[in-house]
Amino acid sequence: MEMIAERLEQILAHGALELRGDGRAGSGVVLTMQSIASTAIADPSLHVQEWPFFSSARKGAPTRGFLRLSRRPIEKASQVTHPHIAMMVDEGVSAFVDFAQGVPPGGIFVINTPLTPEAAAEKYRLTGRVYTIDGNTIAMQHLKQPLGNISLFALLCDILPGLSAEAGREHLEILLTKRRLPRPLIESNGNLFMASVGVARHADCVCGTTTDHHVSPFRGYGELAPGAQSRLRLSRTNLTSAYARTGFQLHFSDPDGLCNGCGHCIINCPENIISFRPDAATGVRVTGAEISRYCKLCNECIAVCPKKLFSEIPILHSQAV
Amino acid sequence: MAKLVDVLQRDSCFQPGSTLCAGCMESIAFQNIGKLTDNGRKTIFALGTFCGEVSTLQYPNPVAWGRGEETPDDWTKSFGIMHHVFESAPSVAEGIADTAQQLFEIGALSQQVQVCSLSGDGGALSIGLRTLLHTIARGTSLTIFVLINEIFANTGFQYSPTTSLGSETSTTPVSELLPGNMTPPIDYLGLAVTAGAQRVVQASPAHPKFFNRMVEQGLSGSGTTIIFVPSPCITGWKYPDGETVHLAQLACETGFFPCYAKERGRPGELKFVELDATKRPPIEAFLGLQRRFQHLVRFNKATGTYDIRPGQEESVARIRDWIQHRLEQLQRLA
Known part of the structure; x- marks a missing residue:
């Protein structure tokens, strides 16, 4: 853990620490990213950039959240293609997208799954530090809904430098109040947050090969054969x-x-x-x-x-x- | 009139794979409209911007409209889509119908086409009320569908002119000072009747036989038919999975969205709803299922029903009075 914290602190000092979260509309990836951003922004030495990315698709469709943290002003404004930390809020999304795409070997993977880190690394072919937390089960006890986002936020408060569980809970509650959630629901979310602190498991795994999670360079749409477009669009x-x-x-x-x-x-x-x-x-x-x-x-x-x-x-x- | 069991087995022009929410009533309505328009005539749809448009005609992937593997020159299965901005679906449909009629008269088309316009309640009754009423007034032969989910669901659940009294939306929030939406919904059925529509209908696929009969009458008849389809919105109304059809039925029975049909020159007809308030199910049953009304009613574990929250009796009574007033008004419309 100490080694990871040191490494992240180094990235923060010299450039931007990049996070990418994959979830589905309704699974709370936006809330997770916003909570991290609002907790981090309270630290005056940190610069934060956060934005969600989704289309007009509805509940259940894949959504993405991006976040950059740095001790210097952030100049980049592109989407994150090679994140240091890749997060998966809902396992169902792995049918649509590769959440680990572009993560360099030795990156950090944060997954909401009942699996052990080793099994998850095996399943998704990951090389690096893998954290897993069974957020759905914990959330079922507190919210009666399988939402893993708050647990992942608690886990990230542990991992990310400059964030602490107390500040995380405080800012989460402020954010939920802004979203006009009823008071009892905000409290159970706070309890869920505290219940998730320190229950994550982690392991260093080497299960991927160099060709896994490769980002293919974008070379434009090119010339489509006649009829290709209609086939594309069904x-x-x-x-x-x-x-x-x-x-x-x-x-x-x-x-x-x-x-x-x-x-x-x-x-x-x-x-x-x-x-x-x-x-x-x-x-x-x-x-x-x-x-x-x-x-x-x-x-x-x-x-x-x-x-x-x-x-x-x-x-x-x-x-x- | 085709029998229900035959309609079931037709090809729908609405394909699976759209990105609409799970359990969306608009999707259910499209399936049934798609099957009802599979009647051997070419259909042309004009779509305004609304949920059902942005989630089914999304570049580059899901274009959810298409009938089987038929080629476009198969006239009996053929259909076209024209997409337009929020307010113009009815007037674009009118333009299509006029052009198709001209082409038919000079012999360029061998058969007459049926034209449908689809839009949401925000698009048709707020932004586009003008085009809607003018299209109705001109009396072209077409079928206008307006899917009513009481909010601008596509842009983030803002207030629309059909939003129920007391409902919480993102622009009519509930707080200590504000009781949710305070403006009674616009009387869209009355407006359509006054504008001179041939047929004014309110029906949802939750009452399939009535819905099918009304849509078939609209497609085969002359003059403008306007069909308002109450569409419970699972994300905006905030209710549990699997309650869409139940809520649509309850909405009719409690008087929020009564099934209604009126032909020009004849008195209107209320369906599946009692005019006598004591014979209708209590409106708390409808309100209680939805989280947007949670400030008005709460679940009573002892009786298993929904009760009015203390202090909110006045707001609920206001809704009840409005429903009774509206039903009587509809009954009187001549």
């Missing part, structure tokens, strides 16, 4: 099943042939992915749903089915992602 390539709650999937079972063909699930499926076949007696008979690619797990079919044939089940961890 929504069918946008696999929104990764928007779903991490670790869960939709399940359909109708062993007794209870489906009465009412069609409520077909009408009310926002993605139109309920599969069915025509049936002489009932009109249509539902046979399941195409969950592997587009199901966002919105729970509408579970709610509208009068026979309760749909349910939400946890995915076994080996199958996840």
Whole structure:
């Protein structure tokens, strides 16, 4: 730990310490970055630059947050492509993006996962210092929601020079008050923060090769072949099943042939992915749903089915992602 | 009129893979509109800017509109999209309908096309009320859909003219001094009737048979049909997963968004909602599910229902009075 702190302090003194966080809309990556920024800015010797990055995509879509810390004025204004610290707030995002892209060997990886650092390094092929914290479980106890962002903030308060747990909690509460959260919720967030201090695990791992997490240089869009553009732009390539709650999937079972063909699930499926076949007696008979690619797990079919044939089940961890 | 079970099996022109929120009512509405327009005629949509546009026509990846693998020259499956800025969806649709009619008359088109305009409540009733009313007044043959989620959801949940009384939005925050939104919503149904629409409808896919019948009437009939689709917004209204359809039904039954249909020259018809306030479900059931009304009602663990918070009786009574007043007003519209 001391060695890491020393190294980070050196980076801070000579240039900018760069952080990149990957999460999904709603998983709180923006809040984590803002909390770090507002805690760090209280230290007059630190310069901070922080901004989130996302598109018009909605809840569940990938979002990014960038942060630069330095003891000198920060002149760079580009996005962070080679971060010193790469953070993953929600494991589900690994289906969309490579959170460790561009991190030089020996970098720091901060992951919200129930896995051990060694297992996480193995899974994501990481070389460097890997921190893991099971933020979702801790948050379930305090907020009844699987949000790992506050735990990651607590962990980063530990790692980053110039930040402390007390100041972190104070600034987190100020930020949440600004966001007009109700008072009891702010307190449980503070408790969640304190519960997350010091429970992270870390290990130095060498699981990646030099070709992993390579940033391919941008060479422009070039000439597209005729028709290539239309192929590029179909929504069918946008696999929104990764928007779903991490670790869960939709399940359909109708062993007794209870489906009465009412069609409520077909009408009310926002993605139109309920599969069915025509049936002489009932009109249509539902046979399941195409969950592997587009199901966002919105729970509408579970709610509208009068026979309760749909349910939400946890995915076994080996199958996840 | 096509049967529900046949409509279910049609091709929708709205594809999976859009970036809308999980459980978005707009997405459900698009699926059903997409299936209903698969009736052998070419359809052209005009889209104003709203959630359903920015999340389904997003460069470079998800363009969520397209019907199967058909080539554009298959007339029966063909459809077009024209995107425009916030306020102009109805007037652009009118332009498309006029042009298509001219082309049909000189023989350049072998069949008449059906034109639909899609916009959100902020775009159609706040920024674009002018174009909406003028388009209705001119009486072109087209179907205008206005998806009502009571807020500018696309830009960060700001107040729009349809926002319910007492609702918390990012521009009508709740504090010790402010009770949320204090302006009663605009009477958009009355406005559309007064402007002279052929058919004025309020229906959501939560009542599928009514919704399908109304959309089919709009597509096949002449004159302007305007269909207001109440769309519960999972992120802006802040309710748990899987409650979208339930909330849309409750919104109708409690009188917030009554299903309504009115043909020009005939009296209007309220559907699935009682005019007698005592026969309707209590509005607390609707308010309680949503966190934007949490300053008005709270969950009572003992009875399993939602109660009014002490001191807020007046605000809730104001909402209740407004609902009763509006239902009676709709009933009287001739």
